[in-house]
Amino acid sequence: MVLGARRPTNKLCMWVLGAAFGLVFGGCSDDITYYAAADATVDSTYTFPDTSVDTVAPSPDSSVDTTAPTPDSGVDAAAPTPDSGVDAAAPSPDTSVDAVAPSPDASVDGPQLTGNEYIGGLIWNKYWEIRATGNGILPTGLAATDVDFIRCKACHGWDALGASGGYVRRTSNATRPAPSVGSDLSAKLATATTADVLNAGGRAFTTLDDTHPDYSLSGGGLSAQQTADVVAFLNSGPKVQDIASLDTAQNPVAYTFTGADTTAGQTLYGTNCATCHGADGQTVGGSILGTYFSSDGKYSEGFHKLIYGDATGAMTRTAQGNLTAEQARDILAYIQANIPGTFPQN
Numbered sequence: 001m002v003l004g005a006r007r008p009t010n011k012l013c014m015w016v017l018g019a020a021f022g023l024v025f026g027g028c029s030d031d032i033t034y035y036a037a038a039d040a041t042v043d044s045t046y047t048f049p050d051t052s053v054d055t056v057a058p059s060p061d062s063s064v065d066t067t068a069p070t071p072d073s074g075v076d077a078a079a080p081t082p083d084s085g086v087d088a089a090a091p092s093p094d095t096s097v098d099a100v101a102p103s104p105d106a107s108v109d110g111p112q113l114t115g116n117e118y119i120g121g122l123i124w125n126k127y128w129e130i131r132a133t134g135n136g137i138l139p140t141g142l143a144a145t146d147v148d149f150i151r152c153k154a155c156h157g158w159d160a161l162g163a164s165g166g167y168v169r170r171t172s173n174a175t176r177p178a179p180s181v182g183s184d185l186s187a188k189l190a191t192a193t194t195a196d197v198l199n200a201g202g203r204a205f206t207t208l209d210d211t212h213p214d215y216s217l218s219g220g221g222l223s224a225q226q227t228a229d230v231v232a233f234l235n236s237g238p239k240v241q242d243i244a245s246l247d248t249a250q251n252p253v254a255y256t257f258t259g260a261d262t263t264a265g266q267t268l269y270g271t272n273c274a275t276c277h278g279a280d281g282q283t284v285g286g287s288i289l290g291t292y293f294s295s296d297g298k299y300s301e302g303f304h305k306l307i308y309g310d311a312t313g314a315m316t317r318t319a320q321g322n323l324t325a326e327q328a329r330d331i332l333a334y335i336q337a338n339i340p341g342t343f344p345q346n
C-alpha cells in the first residue's frame with residue numbers, strides 16, 4: 001500500500017480510493033470517518049498516532065486501577081493498629097502523635113489533648129477566628145449578621161454564668177440569642193467535657209434560636225484541639241467571678257472586686273494600658289473606658305478581654321502583659337474608682 005500515515009487531501013483521497021476500491025466513492029473529504037470501510041485495514045497497517053495511544057493507554061490505566069486498592073486497603077487496615085497501640089500503651093508520646101495526626105485521628109483523641117485555656121478564652125469569643133476550619137471564615141450558610149448565634153459568650157455570657165451573670169437583663173433580638181436558664185454553666189465549671197461542648201445532634205448553625213449549637217458539624221465546627229482549649233477555659237480559665245462578686249439587682253449589674261489593690265492597679269494601668277489608652281483612659285475612641293464600663297455586663301467583658309485579649313485587634317493578651325486574674329482585678333478596680341463615667345463608683 002502507498003498510503004501515508006496521514007490524512008490525505010481530497011485529491012489524494014480520490015486517487016487512493018480509485019486505485020484501491022474501484023471508485024466506489026465519488027469523493028472524499030478530510031473527515032476521517034469516510035474511511036469507515038477501510039479503517040480496519042488502514043488501522044492495522046498504518047498506525048495513526050492517536051489510535052495507537054488510545055489502544056495502549058487503557059492497559060496501564062487498568063493495571064493501575066486494579067493494583068491501587070490493594071496497597072490502599074493495606075494502609076487503611078494497618079493504620080489503626082499502630083495508632084491505638086500508641087494511645088493505649090504510652091500516654092506521654094501522645095503529644096507527638098497528636099501533633100502529627102490528621103484531624104480525624106485528633107477528634108478520636110480529643111479528650112486526651114491538652115487544652116490551652118487562653119486560646120479557649122479567645123474561642124469563647126469568636127471561635128472561627130482561632131485556628132478554625134478557616135481563619136475568620138464563618139461556617140457555611142451563616143450570615144455575618146447572625147454570628148452571635150454561634151458565639152459561646154452570646155448565650156452563656158463572658159462570665160459563663162448565662163442568665164445569672166453579667167447578661168442578666170440581655171434580651172434576644174433579630175441578630176442575637178438570649179441567655180436562658182440552662183445557659184448558666186456555673187455548676188459545670190470544673191467538669192465540662194468535650195461532649196458537652198460539641199453537643200452533637202444540637203441545632204444547625206443556620207437555625208437561629210437560643211439552643212446550644214452542634215459544634216461537631218464537619219466543615220464549620222470546632223476542631224479537636226479547639227474543643228480541648230474551650231474545655232480548659234471552662235474548667236480552669238480565669239473568670240471575673242473568681243475575683244469579684246456580682247449584684248444583679250443593680251442596674252447595670254454591679255461588680256465588687258474582692259481584695260483589690262487600687263494602688264497596684266494604678267501602677268499596672270500606667271505600665272500596661274496607658275500607652276494605648278492614655279493616663280486618663282480617654283485616648284482610644286475618646287472616653288472609651290468610662291463609656292464602656294458604664295453598662296450591663298461590661299466588667300465581665302472587660303475582665304475577659306484583659307485576660308484573654310482580642311484575637312485580631314491591637315489588644316492581645318501579650319500586648320497587655322499576660323495579666324493574672326489578680327492583676328486584672330486591681331486594674332479594673334482602679335478604673336472603676338478613678339476613670340470618669342464608670343459604674344458604679346463614678
Ligand code: HEC
Pocket residue numbers: 123124127148149150151152153154155156177180182183185188192193196197209210211212213215230234
Ligand atoms: C445559641 C445559644 C448558645 C450558644 C451559642 C452556645 N451555647 Fe452552650 N448551651 C446553651 C444552652 C441553652 C444550654 C443548656 C441546655 C442545652 O444543652 O441546650 C447550653 C449548654 C452548654 C453546656 C453544658 C452542657 C450540659 O450538658 O450541661 C456547655 C459546657 C456549653 N453549653 C458550652 C458552650 C460552648 C463552649 C459554646 C461555644 C463553643 C456554647 N456553649 C455555645 C446555649 C448556647
Ligand code: HEC
Pocket residue numbers: 269272273274275276277284288289292302305306310313314315319320331
Ligand atoms: C496595644 C494597645 C493597647 C493596649 C496595651 C491596651 N489596649 Fe485596650 N484597646 C486598644 C484598642 C485599639 C481598643 C479598641 C478596640 C479593639 O481594638 O479591641 C481597645 C479597647 C479596650 C476596651 C474596650 C473593649 C471593647 O471590646 O470595646 C477596654 C475595656 C480596654 N481596651 C481596656 C484596656 C486595659 C485595661 C488595658 C491594660 C491592661 C488595655 N486596654 C491595654 C488598645 C490597647
